[in-house]
Amino acid sequence: MVDLYDFYNLMDRHNIMLSFKGEVSSDLLSSILQITESKLERLNEEPRLKKKVYNVLVECLQNLYHHIDEAHPDIDAKSLAGNPIEMRSALMMIGRSEDGYTIMTGNHIEEVNIAKLRNRLDQINAMTKEELKLHYQEVLNNDEYSSKGGGGLGMIDIARKSGHKINYFFQPVNDRLSFFCLLIKIS
Template identity: 45%
Template sequence: MEEENVILSFKGIITPDLLTSVLHLMEAKMETMDETPRTRKRVFSILVECLQNIYHHLDDNPTEADFEAHNRSAVVLISKVKNQFLIRTGNCINIPKIMELKERLDTINAMDKDGLREMYQTSLSEAAMSPKATAGLGMIDIARKSGNKLDYEFLEIDSNMGFFCLNILID
């Protein structure tokens, strides 16, 4: 088994205050680690986008059933495997939304570095025109900054709800 050191893990309801606390904690932890400023910045930036993706995703029309079923909870695990940082997130997702998200992730994963840059720039200029059309910018940014493919998996909880796992390995 590969050696894996967990740096930070969290499971629970995601709120804006919690996002700020997790970021604060991670930044403080990394300051005590022997990492280059460049690595620290990249891990931190990617974590920002990962957490905000979860937060905004969860914020997307929650139903009362979601609250009751604790479907607004998420898991975040940040660890170091050998010399690489690994950020893993997991959150519930409504089954009908899975297809769209999967397509977006596959589109991003099919791009090389230049393709991702172009895609990011196009999405950013479109996003400024219509704030609604913003989906995906965070994921593109994560893919660009990590230098790796977005490794994901969807698990089925029941006929309405699935669980989305995202694993980001940072070069």
């Protein structure tokens, strides 16, 4: 029997106001954004912070959504619980604390793609506010499109709007997969 009360207390301790685990579809994305927006509205959050949370959430969710497109369907791996790993499945949580919000996402990533992502995040984290601005403008104007249009602006935008360093971690799952945890603080 699942101990729901444990779940409840864990989420309560981390002040989770919204969470989701599963496949990220376009419709789901719309629903999460709508729910978050009305929650922020009800909390009477200041407009500046409300907009930042919404913006960063859009980028985080669309990262998950697009990443899912790239996932290899042929990976035959089992989770800790012994279930087949569903590469299209992700985890998303929004936590609220006294000094702001934290957006957390988790998804499986292939080992071969880790180094590139790690380098990218470290590069962004090493930049000052002004450097991020210039880097954003440079990437915006580089005429390169990704298949979905963003062309590598997402993480720079997240870093700029959140005003905090991007917190991330790769939790090894097996020799081919890790679980990529992303924590974005917004205040």
